[in-house]
Amino acid sequence: MKSHSSTLLAEVRTFRQNHPDVRYVDLIALDIPGHFYGKRYPVEMLEKVAAGSPLKLPQNAVLLGAQGGLFKIGDYCFNDGDPDANRRLVPGTLKPVSWENQPLGQMLITSDGTEAPIEFEPREVLAKVLERLQHKGIHPVVAFELEFYLFDKKLDNGLPQFARDPLSDDADDQPNLHIERLSRFSEVLDDIAQTANDQGIDITVITAELGPGQFEINFGHLDDGLRAADWAALFCRSTRGVALKHGFRASFMAKPYLQFPGSGMHVHVSLYDGAGNNLLAAHQQQPLRHAVAGCLELLPHCMPIFSPNHNAFRRLGGTVNAATRASWGFEDRDACVRIPESDPHNLRIEHRLASADANPYLVLAAILVGLEHGLDAKREPIAPLNDDRSSGTDFPVEMLDAVRAMQHQPVLRDKLGAEFVDVYCENKRQDHLAFQQEINAREYRWFL
Template structure:
């Protein structure tokens, strides 16, 4: 997985030649909750790193909670001396940042592919799953779809406000799917899409979703699953920045309004062999059924990944196209696993359960682990919703229940890594307990 230093050095030098005004580059990686951490490097120092100088950051930066604090997780954070860990530059990700006031660049870094990767780093977790699939001759093709909300830049008593329609200056408070909303917000949406493309992201279709100020942008299918997850992570960062530049806030929060649909992360996955044949379509699509069964079996035990916080659990059920049970169906958006209509070459599974603020590396790793488990165990799935609208199995909708279901599941520990599972579950448990420590106004109204 290591890239020759000459290749990285050529990338950095070409970037400097094309962007001579850029003095600093943000070297960034995604932590467990899905936030970027890293360092801002002078571009001349980046050239030294590309040439082979070591790049080290604290190992425990990966363990940060949602609010940025460190939790005691085993011996990590407080009994390990807070050691550094090696990172490497991810080739092809050095791009200009256009949403800041000053010229800037950014580049992804990771511990995967180093001599001592961090076992619980999200990108490393996905890399291990992909390496295992590759050894079995399985090659995923992946596409993400991300929903998000636009809000007014100013909050009202800490609460979000509907975005202002730039033509009428009225609040965009009417939920609809009208194409005119794309025109009214075209300036910011076009900038988001173009900025994504400037980051190397293959952004495609833009949709006005049902919620007020809610939109979706799709990405192209990629046979590099790590890169597909990189795109999803980088898109969230650039979209927030572009929105602020245009006077809005953009958020991938799962359920910002109780009365309107939440925002999801939909992941399309196909599996191919080395000759390019769609594995799911073979033998009258029997492998498809096995893969669906495996995903459904692991789904209740991966809920802390698909719904990683208290707000994400609010999104499940009660609104349009949000599943309440682990289910599947053909062309059915009420199902967790939707099988879109397609020809055999493009047969795929659309996993619709994850919230938009979930960690894309971990979501994809969990989905692929489920597909792998299904192909190996070869069990038949439950009935699709097309045959039985009540079909489905329950999954936990409380965080502590979800953590318990994940932490002790043998298959999840084997496929995603026992060390990762223990660290991740404790991180989610501590985040949940920290969230519970604040008394809100409703509690005073009810019990004071």
């Protein structure tokens, strides 16, 4: 512990030396809907925390709804006295914030690794899954890909407007995959990539996607699943900030336009043993088939994680590469679970179902539990789409049905934690019901 504190203290002191104009640091963590919460600390107080002073925030901050409100979930929030819970600093995540008006820093905090971790904290849920896999001699290597849209900074009566082409000032309202779009929006995209790199995130490929103003950013592969999910979470925050600085609004909303493709979170996962051998490639790739079968079996029960809100369900069965059933295939982007072409050492699955606004910690945890379940059960998967285009199993396409499918699934309750499953499902149920408590103009047009 002393060595750990000295490492953190050295990190904070080095940061202060390199950024003497920074007076405050945002200490942030991801809640259940995937939003950051936290506190802004004077940098000198951060040094005290790094040296071992306690860091406490309300436990129930993790339970915030999509709009920031608290729901009654069991005894949490209203019958528990709103207790504090210990957090710790995540080493290596103290970085400068360049998109605010004043010099700031930010650093991730978490309850995992403390004396009493919060069972329903997303990062803690993933940490437990990774720890169990490590004890089994399974070491995941993970890479995220995130799609997002750029919009004009100003909304039109609350509705998004197409991003303005910086060169022509015309609306970028034409769907295309042209490389020229990367050039036209190079100033903001370059800043997004550079800012991510400054946060320690390894940005690789940038793609102009099919939707107007839509792009995809790929991250490097990591043998640290927690850090891979950290990257995805931090990238969303920095991208939104950088876009505003350039006069745009960046959004990871799953389906902002009904007529154009939605935005997804694609996750590449390979599994290795302690000697670096790819477990999925052994025995003529039989473990790969078992892992796929496990993913597909649990996928219908994980839909509240992969599609975490009403809008995310609109993306399913969309115009391009969005599956409508639990399916798999080799080099097939219509499948939920795609097997990219690769050599045996790099054999992996690409899980393509999650929406871009899903919680990356929980998405990865759910995928890994599916793979783990498949390797344990050793069942054969259904036919791949390459052999049968109609192959697949149904999954829920509405939130309340999805919550019912998740809440009592025994494997998820065991592998993700029963307390987490109950809390998460009730959070999603209450969020969905709250969303319905508003009558919009269309409802009056139809029924008045």
